[in-house]
Structures are given as C-alpha cells and as structure tokens.
Amino acid sequence: MDHTQDLELFPGRRVTQMLFKEVKNATELRQSAVDGQISGALINPTMLVDPLQVLVAANKAVHLQTIGKMKTRSLYSEIIFNLSPTNNISEAFKRFGISDGDESVMVVVVHKKDEVQLLSDVTARVDGQQVPVEDVSSLSDPAKIKKLYKIAPQEEKCGNLLDAVVCRMATKDVM
Amino acid sequence: MAALEFLKTAELLKQGAEARVYRAEFLGKPTIVKERFPKRYRHPTLDEKLTHRRTTQEVRSILRCRRAGIRAPVVYFVDYTSHCIFLEEIVGSSTVRDHIASSQQSDSGTEQNLQQLAERVGQILAKMHDEDVIHGDLTTSNMLLRRSQKDGESELVLIDFGLSYISSLPEDKGVDLYVLEKAFLSTHPNTEELFEKLLKSYAASSKKSSAVIKKLDEVRLRGRKRSMVG
Numbered sequence: 051m052d053h054t055q056d057l058e059l060f061p062g063r064r065v066t067q068m069l070f071k072e073v074k075n076a077t078e079l080r081q082s083a084v085d086g087q088i089s090g091a092l093i094n095p096t097m098l099v100d101p102l103q104v105l106v107a108a109n110k111a112v113h114l115q116t117i118g119k120m121k122t123r124s125l126y127s128e129i130i131f132n133l134s135p136t137n138n139i140s141e142a143f144k145r146f147g148i149s150d151g152d153e154s155v156m157v158v159v160v161h162k163k164d165e166v167q168l169l170s171d172v173t174a175r176v177d178g179q180q181v182p183v184e185d186v187s188s189l190s191d192p193a194k195i196k197k198l199y200k201i202a203p204q205e206e207k208c209g210n211l212l213d214a215v216v217c218r219m220a221t222k223d224v225m
Numbered sequence: 226m227a228a229l230e231f232l233k234t235a236e237l238l239k240q241g242a243e244a245r246v247y248r249a250e251f252l253g254k255p256t257i258v259k260e261r262f263p264k265r266y267r268h269p270t271l272d273e274k275l276t277h278r279r280t281t282q283e284v285r286s287i288l289r290c291r292r293a294g295i296r297a298p299v300v301y302f303v304d305y306t307s308h309c310i311f312l313e314e315i316v317g318s319s320t321v322r323d324h325i326a327s328s329q330q331s332d333s334g335t336e337q338n339l340q341q342l343a344e345r346v347g348q349i350l351a352k353m354h355d356e357d358v359i360h361g362d363l364t365t366s367n368m369l370l371r372r373s374q375k376d377g378e379s380e381l382v383l384i385d386f387g388l389s390y391i392s393s394l395p396e397d398k399g400v401d402l403y404v405l406e407k408a409f410l411s412t413h414p415n416t417e418e419l420f421e422k423l424l425k426s427y428a429a430s431s432k433k434s435s436a437v438i439k440k441l442d443e444v445r446l447r448g449r450k451r452s453m454v455g
Contacts, residue, residue, distance in 0.1 A: 055253055059227040105252045109302055116227060117306055204294035213299045213313075214291070220300040220311075221288045224281040 053183035073178035107132035322365035347426025361388030363405035399440030
C-alpha cells in the first residue's frame with residue numbers, strides 16, 4: 051500500500067508515501083504539523099497527479115537540505131514548498147498542505163532503510179483508512195491543478211499532466 | 226557532491242567539450258544526466274558564471290518550448306552546485322539523422338516519407354522561433370523520432386538545448402536555420418531539395434518568417450569562401 055523509493059542521489063535514504071481516506075482528525079494533524087510534532091509532510095492529495103510528483107519535490111528538498119540552502123525551516127515544509135509553482139511559502143502551505151476538515155491526506159516521510167518505526171509512529175496518528183498510494187490519481191483534481199500550475203491546452207501535446215507539473219517544479223527557480 | 230558520486234555508477238554515453246552525458250535510473254525513471262564539468266582552462270570565477278548561465282538557459286528554453294507545445298525532454302531535477310541536469314530519457318527513438326540515412330539506403334517509398342518529415346521539421350522550427358527560442362545547435366542528430374504512446378504516430382522531439390537562448394531578432398533565427406542548413410547538407414548528400422521543402426514549410430508556418438528568410442539569405446552570403454559583393 052505504501053510507496054517507497056530510494057533516493058539514488060542520497061544513498062541510504064528513501065521516501066515513503068502513504069495515502070489515507072476518510073480522515074477524521076485533519077484539524078489535529080494540521081496543528082501537530084505546524085507545531086513540528088510530526089516527522090512527515092502532510093499533503094493535500096487533490097493537488098497530486100502521481101507519486102513521482104512527490105518524489106521530485108522530496109529529492110529537491112533533501113538536496114537543498116544537504117547543501118544548507120532550503121527556503122523553509124524544515125525538510126517537510128520544504129517538500130510542500132517545492133510542490134508549489136510559486137515562491138510564496140504561505141501560499142504553498144495553503145494549497146498543498148492539508149486544511150482543517152480535509153478528508154484525505156498524503157503522508158510523506160523521508161527516512162533511512164531501517165527506520166521503519168518512524169513510519170508506524172506517523173501512521174498511528176492518522177485517524178483514517180489507509181489506501182494504496184496509486185489511488186491518488188482518483189483523488190486528483192486535474193482542472194484545479196492545471197489552473198494553479200498555469201498549464202495551457204497546447205502543452206498537452208508534449209506529454210501528460212504529470213510531465214508538465216514535474217517540469218515546472220524542477221525549473222521553478224530559474225523561470 | 227551527491228550528483229557526482231551518483232554519476233560514478235552511471236553509464237557514460239558521450240563526452241563533449243562542454244559536457245558529459247550519462248544514462249541512469251533516477252526516482253525509478255530512465256534518465257539522462259547532463260553534467261557541465263568545470264573547465265580548468267578558464268578562470269574559475271568566469272567558468273562558474275558561464276557554466277551556471279548555460280545551465281539555466283538550457284533549462285529555460287526547454288520549459289519555454291514545452292509550454293508552446295514543442296516536444297522536448299521533461300526536466301526532473303537541476304543541481305546547480307555540480308551543474309547537472311536530470312532529464313527524461315526519450316526511449317524507443319531514433320535520430321532524424323539515422324532516419325534519413327536509412328531511408329535513403331532502402332527504397333521503400335522514401336520520397337514521400339522524407340518530404341513529410343521535412344515539412345514537419347519546418348513546422349516545429351517555425352513554432353519554436355515564434356516563441357523566440359533559438360536552439361543554437363540545430364542538426365539532424367538533435368531531433369528525435371519516437372513512436373507516440375498515444376496513437377502510434379511518430380513524434381518529433383527536440384533535444385540538446387545546451388547552446389540555446391531567447392531572442393526575437395530575425396538575425397538570430399536566420400543564423401539558427403543556417404546552422405541547420407550547413408549541418409543538413411553536409412551530413413546528408415543530395416538533399417538540397419529536401420531542405421528547400423523544410424524552409425518552405427517553415428515559411429508557411431511562421432508568422433514572422435519573411436524577415437527570417439531574408440536574414441538567412443544574407444547570412445549565406447557571409448562566411449568562408451563567400452564573396453560579399455553586392
């Protein structure tokens with residue numbers, strides 16, 4: 051159900067994504083995240099197209115953390131910031147982070163191979179039903195995503211929505 | 226540095242004067258990594274500035290092309306400390322160069338195929354120039370043909386934006402076409418007519434083409450073994 055990918059550029063570290071539906075305690079979770087009590091990024095799944103989107107954001111976040119050039123204060127807030135097409139941090143949290151009352155959450159944890167305990171610690175705090183990460187495509191809102199990332203219809207000739215989103219995330223700092 | 230360590234395990238595809246190109250798996254996807262390595266013959270400060278600028282220009286041009294509907298590889302990640310660009314590997318493709326070469330060798334209805342190809346290349350370049358993107362290294366080796374995942378039709382993908390930049394000047398666009406003409410005619414013998422078709426298609430597809438073609442004619446009169454009389 052989880053989706054785990056090794057970060058090839060950072061040997062020993064991996065990214066695990068876990069998707070939850072019917073979440074009852076979004077408000078409490080969001081507050082814990084703000085307080086820095088959760089070792090994970092809590093993302094609004096309606097803005098996600100595919101697990102690769104999260105991986106690209108996480109890889110960039112770990113890279114910036116490694117060279118000491120993160121724009122936000124923590125690795126997890128950096129992942130959320132990297133998902134956003136703009137450089138406004140609070141807007142990124144608003145759109146890509148979870149809001150009070152949200153019913154689904156994507157939890158992302160960056161950890162070492164043997165740190166399985168971290169995962170169960172985070173999972174335990176979510177009051178919801180875990181579902182396969184691949185289901186995220188059924189939760190995404192393509193219209194909202196296209197509008198936010200400003201993707202014009204002509205770009206769809208080059209590839210799919212995921213391609214357009216990933217390309218923008220990767221080139222945000224120079225455009 | 227993380228990227229450089231990683232590249233030690235990657236497969237080196239090409240080494241050029243400017244960069245090394247590798248193939249590897251990144252985030253589970255087949256990826257091409259383009260590394261602009263430090264040039265010791267340059268002054269270090271200048272090298273850093275120039276390399277950084279080239280990297281950002283490459284990445285900007287790719288995104289600009291994609292936004293206009295021109296196929297180019299997806300950028301996955303850019304490491305500005307080691308100047309590495311991690312790009313989508315275009316699998317199942319062949320270069321236009323190989324395509325033309327093999328088409329010329331076999332006899333199976335090549336005339337029409339190549340004509341159509343030249344037309345499509347002209348159209349795509351017109352679109353690119355209309356977006357004010359100058360490729361900078363137009364050759365048939367930098368154009369890929371891939372079978373589409375959607376409908377089985379072949380798609381044209383532009384690659385290697387390493388020398389690209391943004392410009393609206395007809396002169397720059399004319400030079401871009403001149404570079405292609407020289408590369409085209411020297412790589413593929415007896416293709417003058419084919420290239421003419423390409424230019425015609427370009428002229429028909431671009432709104433600003435007349436100024437560009439005019440400049441192309443002027444540029445042709447310059448250069449080696451050319452008399453600038455008249």
